[in-house]
Amino acid sequence: xxxxxxxxxxxVRRLPLYMAILKEIEPTTQxxxxxxxxxxxxxxxxxxxxDLAGIGVTGQPAVGFNVRExxxxxxxxxxxxxxxxxxxxxxxxxxxxxxxxxxxxxxxLNIIAAFDSNPEIIGxxxxxxxxxxxxxxxSLTERMHIQIGILAVPSKVxxxxxxxxxxxxxxxxxxFTPVKLNVNNNIIVEQVDLAASLAVLSSKxxxxxx
Amino acid sequence: xxxxxxxxxxxVRRLPLYMAILKEIEPTTQxxxxxxxxxxxxxxxxxxxxDLAGIGVTGQPAVGFNVRExxxxxxxxxxxxxxxxxxxxxxxxxxxxxxxxxxxxxxxLNIIAAFDSNPEIIGxxxxxxxxxxxxxxxSLTERMHIQIGILAVPSKVxxxxxxxxxxxxxxxxxxFTPVKLNVNNNIIVEQVDLAASLAVLSSKxxxxxx
DNA sequence: ATGTTATCGATACTCTTATATCGATAAATA
DNA sequence: TATTTATCGATATAAGAGTATCGATAACAT
Ligand SMILES: NC(=O)c1ccc[n+]([C@@H]2O[C@H](COP(=O)([O-])OP(=O)(O)OC[C@H]3O[C@@H](n4cnc5c(N)ncnc54)[C@H](O)[C@@H]3O)[C@@H](O)[C@H]2O)c1
Ligand SMILES: NC(=O)c1ccc[n+]([C@@H]2O[C@H](COP(=O)([O-])OP(=O)(O)OC[C@H]3O[C@@H](n4cnc5c(N)ncnc54)[C@H](O)[C@@H]3O)[C@@H](O)[C@H]2O)c1
Numbered sequence: 001x002x003x004x005x006x007x008x009x010x011x012v013r014r015l016p017l018y019m020a021i022l023k024e025i026e027p028t029t030q031x032x033x034x035x036x037x038x039x040x041x042x043x044x045x046x047x048x049x050x051d052l053a054g055i056g057v058t059g060q061p062a063v064g065f066n067v068r069e070x071x072x073x074x075x076x077x078x079x080x081x082x083x084x085x086x087x088x089x090x091x092x093x094x095x096x097x098x099x100x101x102x103x104x105x106x107x108x109l110n111i112i113a114a115f116d117s118n119p120e121i122i123g124x125x126x127x128x129x130x131x132x133x134x135x136x137x138x139s140l141t142e143r144m145h146i147q148i149g150i151l152a153v154p155s156k157v158x159x160x161x162x163x164x165x166x167x168x169x170x171x172x173x174x175x176f177t178p179v180k181l182n183v184n185n186n187i188i189v190e191q192v193d194l195a196a197s198l199a200v201l202s203s204k205x206x207x208x209x210x
Numbered sequence: 211x212x213x214x215x216x217x218x219x220x221x222v223r224r225l226p227l228y229m230a231i232l233k234e235i236e237p238t239t240q241x242x243x244x245x246x247x248x249x250x251x252x253x254x255x256x257x258x259x260x261d262l263a264g265i266g267v268t269g270q271p272a273v274g275f276n277v278r279e280x281x282x283x284x285x286x287x288x289x290x291x292x293x294x295x296x297x298x299x300x301x302x303x304x305x306x307x308x309x310x311x312x313x314x315x316x317x318x319l320n321i322i323a324a325f326d327s328n329p330e331i332i333g334x335x336x337x338x339x340x341x342x343x344x345x346x347x348x349s350l351t352e353r354m355h356i357q358i359g360i361l362a363v364p365s366k367v368x369x370x371x372x373x374x375x376x377x378x379x380x381x382x383x384x385x386f387t388p389v390k391l392n393v394n395n396n397i398i399v400e401q402v403d404l405a406a407s408l409a410v411l412s413s414k415x416x417x418x419x420x
Numbered sequence: 421a422t423g424t425t426a427t428c429g430a431t432a433c434t435c436t437t438a439t440a441t442c443g444a445t446a447a448a449t450a
Numbered sequence: 451t452a453t454t455t456a457t458c459g460a461t462a463t464a465a466g467a468g469t470a471t472c473g474a475t476a477a478c479a480t
Contacts, residue, residue, distance in 0.1 A: 010467070012413050016405035017390065033427060041390055046469060049428070061428040062476040078409050079416040097307040103388065107408050147415060172415050174408070178313065180227065180251055188418065190411035192404065195226035198317050198384070199288050201400035203222050205357060205382050206289040208398065220437070243457065256439060259458070271458040272446040 007077065011051045015074050016107070017041055018048070022071050031064035080108035085146050086174075088114045089161055090153035091121055091131050094176055098152060100127040111150065113140065134161070138168035147171045155179050217287065221261045225284050226317070227251055228258070232281050241274040290318035295356050296384075298324045299371055300363035301331055301341055304386055308362060310337040321360065323350065344371070348378035357381045365389050 021040055025032060034048040041048075052065060057073045059065040075081040083105075088095055091114045098104075099114060115134045116122060122133045132140065140146075149170040153161050158179040165173060172188035175181060181189050231250055235242060244258040251258075262275060267283045269275040285291040293315075298305055301324045308314075309324060325344045326332060332343045342350065351359075359380040363371050368389040375383060382398040385391060391399050 006417060007413070008467075009410060012409050013403070013406035016388075016403075016409050020388070035427075044469070045427090047467090050468080053429075059428055060476080061474065062426060064427065077416070078412045080412065084412070084415075093307040093310040097303040100303040103405075104408075107405055108412070109408060148411070171418065172411055174411055178226075178230065186418075188411060188414045190407055190414075192402075192407050193223070193226075194402065195313075195317055196223035197400055197402050198314075198319060199222050199226050200219055201358070201382055201384055201398060202288045202290065202294070202318070203217070204398045204400075205294075206287070207216060208381065208396075218437070245457075254439070255457090257437090260438080263459075269458055270446085271444065272456060274457065 007054050011054050012078075014041075014043075014051055015055070015078060018051070019071065019074050019080075022067055022074075026067050026071065029067060031060075032067050032070070033064040034059075075108075078108070083108050083110045084148055085110050085112045085144065086148035086150055087112060087137075087141060087146050087170075088129075088150040088152060089116070089134065089137070089165065090151065091116045091118075091126055092152065092154075095150075095152035096126055098150060098176075099129050109148070112144070112146070134164070137164055141165075141168040141170060145169075148174065150174045150176070152176045217264050221264050222288075224251075224253075224261055225265070225288060228261070229281065229284050229290075232277055232284075236277050236281065239277060241270075242277050242280070243274040244269075285318075288318070293318050293320045294358060295320050295322045295354065296358035296360055297322060297347075297351060297356050297380075298339075298360040298362060299326070299344065299347070299375065300361065301326045301328075301336055302362065302364075305360075305362035306336055308360060308386075309339050319358070322354070322356070344374070347374055351375075351378040351380060355379075358384065360384045360386070362386045 018037055021037055022032065034045045034052065038045040038048045052059065052070065055073050055077050057065060057070055086109055088098060088111050091099065095114065099111060104111065111129060114126060114129050114131045115137050116131055117134045121131050124131050147170065149165040149172070151158060151162060151165070151173055155177050158175070158177040159181060162173055162175075162181045162183060166183060166187055172190070173181065173183070174190050174192065176192045178193070178195055183189060228247060231247055232242065244255045244262065247253075248255040248258045259269075262269065262280065265283050265287050267275060267280055296319055298308060298321050301309065305324065309321060314321065321339060324336060324339050324341045325347050326341055327344045331341050334341050357380065359375040359382070361368060361372060361375070361383055365387050368385070368387040369391060372383055372385075372391045372393060376393060376397055382400070383391065383393070384400050384402065386402045388403070388405055393399060
């Protein structure tokens with residue numbers, strides 16, 4: 001019954017921050033306090049406690065939270081306990097950077113292959129990952145039961161490639177293009193919205209410069 | 211007096227989405243309804259109307275909002291009317307992708323130069339932008355009154371490079387590293403948190419897979 | 421042993437954000 | 451001209467997220 005009330009999105013977004021601290025201190029400490037975590041992240045203790053309560057972990061008064069237990073709970077909630085395979089489409093500027101990023105392994109994400117439409121790139125390996133023709137997308141994806149597609153193609157073809165990904169059996173799209181994708185609501189789309197991020201920065205800067 | 215109540219962050223984050231639609235329809239239409247915008251973005255009309263009211267634009271009942279007026283209001287609020295110069299530090303995988311991204315111009319951001327510590331890269335041009343030695347950071351930045359620094363260096367040196375940026379007179383840091391930077395609160399830090407984004411995607415996928 | 425301190429859980433409260441309702445306006449249509 | 455329809459603004463309500471308070475617990479120092 002506990003699982004019915006799902007964790008809030010803001011909480012989920014903070015979990016990786018907690019995880020980084022936990023992984024760092026795990027070798028040295030068995031228990032951690034919400035105060036320690038909140039201090040490092042410039043948050044309030046109470047917010048950390050509430051988040052942790054939200055994911056179902058309970059601490060011990062006057063002692064703290066069991067580090068190991070916390071790590072396992074977060075990993076399980078985020079599915080970082082089992083590696084998830086993903087494919088990436090669009091091996092341009094951004095796509096190549098993502099292929100070369102070793103940080104994803106820490107988040108349980110494993111990019112097994114890339115796809116592109118450019119004949120000059122197809123057949124190559126980029127950062128050790130093979131690049132296939134976008135035309136053979138479905139055969140590979142379906143066969144290997146890949147669930148996650150990373151979208152890094154030019155904006156004009158974003159929708160069309162997204163459709164192809166879904167056609168090929170992808171359930172979740174990590175969308176790095178600024179295009180608002182039109183998809184069925186059984187498909188999960190997570191947008192990496194740089195424009196939004198930049199907008200926040202710009203408006204704050206504007207406010208300071210009065 | 212209107213400006214004292216600043217626009218909320220969620221609203222600011224949606225403004226670029228509105229802008230994209232406005233720019234697209236500007237040549238063909240003079241007025242736009244909140245319904246049209248909300249339909250394209252899968253939002254509620256009322257939320258769009260409230261956002262637009264929040265930035266000080268007022269529409270006409272039974273007619274809609276003046277497209278040109280909206281564009282100008284948003285551009286002004288985000289400072290996208292005047293190009294802002296920025297510098298980028300760390301020309302690795304991600305830094306090079308960012309240097310090659312032409313989309314920033316649309317957001318009023320102009321990366322004028324890059325900095326790195328790797329002698330093999332220093333002196334080169336990447337996507338037309340010169341790469342300087344990180345050692346000469348302050349001389350260039352201060353002289354040209356650059357306000358924005360884009361941080362794309364390895365995590366271990368992120369704090370130290372951030373300190374150098376601030377020392378060199380930077381007021382705002384667009385932080386692509388997963389490091390929580392420790393800075394004075396007169397410095398604006400905007401974090402691009404891929405881990406958070408991936409966490410949201412993962413948790414939703416987990417939920418769907420039962 | 422006793423008191424002090426750090427910590428948690430539960431509950432309540434506040435603030436922000438999102439959503440709903442409704443009357444007024446003007447364009448389009450009959 | 452009268453009626454219907456799409457739209458906005460203002461105000462109210464609901465939902466969500468963050469913050470505060472307080473009693474209980476256990477470690478540690480006196
Ligand atoms: N470069 C950045 O830093 C950056 C930042 C934010 C957002 N983005 C967005 O990411 C996307 C990619 O940007 P980029 O700079 O890497 O562009 P890019 O042009 O460098 O790369 C696009 C790649 O997609 C491939 N491609 C084109 N059509 C295809 C298709 N139908 N199927 C498969 N592959 C196809 C191209 O061959 C190319 O390799 C764009 O939507 C851009 O707006 C990029
Ligand atoms: N590559 C990605 O897709 C990606 C995605 C998300 C986050 N990130 C983060 O972005 C950062 C950079 O990632 P990357 O993959 O580009 O790494 P990278 O190793 O490819 O590039 C880092 C660059 O920084 C330079 N550098 C090192 N020390 C420096 C210093 N003291 N001063 C100036 N420059 C210095 C290096 O010479 C190198 O060119 C990392 O913190 C990473 O976690 C990367």
